[in-house]
Amino acid sequence: MQMTASDVGGVLVVTVMDRRIDAAVAVRFKDRMQELTQASPERVVLDLSQVEFLDSSGLGAVVGSMKHLGRERKLDLAALTPTVEKVFRITRMDRVFRIYPSTETALEAAANA
């Protein structure tokens, strides 16, 4: 699972480089998220612009990552591609997560908050 993390003005931006978060890699995604967000700042933005497909296992892993951050930290999502967006919309998880059209808009929203 190729994922990178960088601190952008006090926000941790995690970018998934793989094209799919499916049942074959969901556990590794969750493990990698835990590694990367260890001692992360209060806000984490998950950049999904490279991810073309996510199934219910991938969705569960994103939910699990959010839960792992606890109540003190926040996981926002950015740049969902059409099929990934569809999965979030149908399951109504688009109401659970704050979703931004791009990482840039997610970071701007933080600056204005």
Place this chain on the structure above:
Amino acid sequence: MPDDGSMSGASKKPLENPNFGQPKLVFDKTYPADFRWVRRAVQNAVEELHADGLGEETLGSVEIVLAEALNNVAEHAYPEDTPGDMRLIIHRRSKALMFEIRDRGKPMPKGRTPIGNHPMTEFNQHDAMPEGGYGWFLIREIVSDLVYDRQDDENFLVIRMALDA
């Protein structure tokens, strides 16, 4: 299907409208039932349907439905120490896709497909938010019909997905 006599004289122009009447077989492949092969199967099927002219929006729905249905076989059909195969067959009709998924594993619990309610209740707090159980919900939200049958130790899941005109 009444149309078994495809070689009969009745079909004078068999290539003129392949979507009319008899469904067109677009895919029939067998894979080992595990998650890595589910990924391959889904990608192969999407490529084939893309070549057959389906649009991105429909292909996205196909990808979700097939991934969830095949993941279910990979996860539940066979015991871990006795892996088996799964077969995916796709027919295209003029206004629908028919997916047939077959395996020789265990029958579905209670002999039917799960109801597939949304796993989240409004009482769920942040910490209790379910991390699974969205699969059948996704399938049922997208497809038009879902039929499960079992004959001679083989499971058949037949899914019909309407195609927008």
